[in-house]
Amino acid sequence: MVVEARHLAKRYSNGVWGVRDVNFLAEKSRITVLLGPNGAGKTTTVGLLSTLLRPTKGNAIIEGYLTVDNVWKVRNLIALCPQDIRVDSNWTPWDAVKGYLLIRGFSGVESMEKSEKYLKLLDLWNIRKTPAIALSGGQRKRIAVAMVLASDAPVVFLDEPSSGLDVEARYIVWKSLREEAKRGKTIILTTHDMKEAEILGDYVVMIGKGKTVAQGTPEELKQQIPYTHKIVIKNARKLPVKEHIDLGDRKIIYASEREEAIELAEKIEAKSIGIEEVTLEDTYLYIVGGVANGKN
Amino acid sequence: MGKIRGVAYLTSRWIRRQPLWLVQDLFIVMGFAILMFVWGGINGLKNVLVAWFISGAWGMGVNLVAQSIGWDKQGKTMDMFIASPVQPFHYIFGYFISSLVFMVADFIYMLPLIIVLNAWAIVIASLLAIAPLLIISNLVGLSIVMRIKKPTNISAITNPIQMMLIILPPVFYPASVIPRTARYFVLLIPTAAGAEIARQLSGLSAWHNLWYPIMVLLIWVVVGIIASSHVVRWGME
Numbered sequence: 410m411v412v413e414a415r416h417l418a419k420r421y422s423n424g425v426w427g428v429r430d431v432n433f434l435a436e437k438s439r440i441t442v443l444l445g446p447n448g449a450g451k452t453t454t455v456g457l458l459s460t461l462l463r464p465t466k467g468n469a470i471i472e473g474y475l476t477v478d479n480v481w482k483v484r485n486l487i488a489l490c491p492q493d494i495r496v497d498s499n500w501t502p503w504d505a506v507k508g509y510l511l512i513r514g515f516s517g518v519e520s521m522e523k524s525e526k527y528l529k530l531l532d533l534w535n536i537r538k539t540p541a542i543a544l545s546g547g548q549r550k551r552i553a554v555a556m557v558l559a560s561d562a563p564v565v566f567l568d569e570p571s572s573g574l575d576v577e578a579r580y581i582v583w584k585s586l587r588e589e590a591k592r593g594k595t596i597i598l599t600t601h602d603m604k605e606a607e608i609l610g611d612y613v614v615m616i617g618k619g620k621t622v623a624q625g626t627p628e629e630l631k632q633q634i635p636y637t638h639k640i641v642i643k644n645a646r647k648l649p650v651k652e653h654i655d656l657g658d659r660k661i662i663y664a665s666e667r668e669e670a671i672e673l674a675e676k677i678e679a680k681s682i683g684i685e686e687v688t689l690e691d692t693y694l695y696i697v698g699g700v701a702n703g704k705n
Numbered sequence: 706m707g708k709i710r711g712v713a714y715l716t717s718r719w720i721r722r723q724p725l726w727l728v729q730d731l732f733i734v735m736g737f738a739i740l741m742f743v744w745g746g747i748n749g750l751k752n753v754l755v756a757w758f759i760s761g762a763w764g765m766g767v768n769l770v771a772q773s774i775g776w777d778k779q780g781k782t783m784d785m786f787i788a789s790p791v792q793p794f795h796y797i798f799g800y801f802i803s804s805l806v807f808m809v810a811d812f813i814y815m816l817p818l819i820i821v822l823n824a825w826a827i828v829i830a831s832l833l834a835i836a837p838l839l840i841i842s843n844l845v846g847l848s849i850v851m852r853i854k855k856p857t858n859i860s861a862i863t864n865p866i867q868m869m870l871i872i873l874p875p876v877f878y879p880a881s882v883i884p885r886t887a888r889y890f891v892l893l894i895p896t897a898a899g900a901e902i903a904r905q906l907s908g909l910s911a912w913h914n915l916w917y918p919i920m921v922l923l924i925w926v927v928v929g930i931i932a933s934s935h936v937v938r939w940g941m942e
Binding site: 463504553 | 715
């Protein structure tokens with residue numbers, strides 16, 4: 410175990426609870442995804458673990474150190490890419506990564522070598538001398554990711570690192586994160602993108618309304634619901650069951666096994682019918698609520 | 706030293722990419738020198754030298770460092786620094802070093818005047834006076850920026866403070882022109898006390914009471930340390 414959140418709770422000075430009871434373990438060499446809707450408490454959780462915030466209750470533990478008692482030991486072990494990070498518009502990718510590494514105590518030569526490696530990894534090498542003001546939002550975000558990955562910190566926090574990125578940039582970031590996890594880093598990232606959590610996460614922690622609602626590998630989580638398949642129906646004229654998720658002209662019916670799904674599909678009259686395996690998104694909707702609450 | 710160097714490296718990038726800020730300073734130095742010479746002759750020029758050292762030191766903390774840190778807060782790069790081995794000392798000192806370029810530039814602009822007037826005594830006296838003033842201005846700037854709710858408002862707060870404490874009190878003019886009783890109140894302002902120390906040490910002041918402005922600045926240093934230690938938080942909020 411490398412990072413542990415134990416009954417973490419944070420109440421801000423205005424009386425609002427950021428999180429109420431978050432629990433999980435994040436192990437070495439894997440990507441742990443904190444998954445939840447906006448306002449669920451993901452950023453607060455990262456703030457608590459990365460020493461930005463002091464827990465009101467519970468413990469944040471990094472490599473066996475309680476953050477509140479060993480703040481400088483912990484800070485030597487972590488790196489954070491905050492949500493909505495905006496690197497200084499005067500920094501070039503080269504400046505940003507090199508400067509951040511100098512700040513973390515690397516020598517000039519080491520910082521230059523590592524800057525080159527990580528700027529190439531994040532596909533920023535060709536624009537290394539361009540000030541950030543002339544770069545896209547996605548390129549700026551990748552600069553921040555390159556900074557923290559280059560740091561050699563064994564524990565890396567990334568708060569929504571791929572939000573606002575185009576598909577290509579997102580895959581570049583995902584690939585770099587997978588490689589770093591393989592090298593032994595503990596990576597904790599937040600997202601509200603189910604697909605990102607499913608593709609990237611070795612372990613997924615679902616957070617809803619400030620509490621951990623479920624956790625496990627994506628496969629384990631998918632087994633936590635009593636369905637294996639779903640029928641996606643477009644322009645239904647007749648449905649064989651009452652219980653379905655209503656998305657306007659599209660409806661979704663869940664089935665506990667493939668045979669049941671086929672059997673149900675034969676009774677449906679609609680413009681088009683598709684049978685798919687359940688995804689992490691279905692699990693999330695089932696466990697956290699959301700659309701599932703709108704079941705007819 | 707490496708961490709301070711790193712902060713100085715990153716925080717000096719904007720000066721390197723926008724050197725016209727340094728050119729702006731050149732015109733301000735020249736403009737005020739002409740203004741003071743026209744109205745006050747050689748004595749006016751000597752007084753403007755003192756004023757430039759004081760305003761440079763005060764502006765560095767209250768304006769330059771505070772605003773730069775405000776932008777770090779706004780852009781969340783400060784959160785990256787907090788969640789790293791960087792300590793507040795590295796961070797502040799790194800900013801201080803990168804901001805020194807403005808004071809060095811101003812000194813270079815003033816150099817012809819210093820040489821022509823043979824004003825090295827004023828330079829030494831001013832350097833002695835700005836030492837505590839640099840500490841005070843950085844502590845005040847830090848205290849403001851670290852507690853401000855909206856970092857984007859930082860310029861709107863620090864610019865008026867900077868101007869108010871440089872233009873109004875006796876910085877560009879000697880405190881001795883103010884009636885004696887009022888002088889004691891006016892010299893409670895740190896910039897005025899700093900300027901008075903420099904003027905008395907270099908023989909530019911008609912008043913001889915060095916201990917009063919020294920005591921004022923020492924009290925400001927102590928108050929600044931106490932205030933900033935209460936309001937400045939480096940994470941764990």
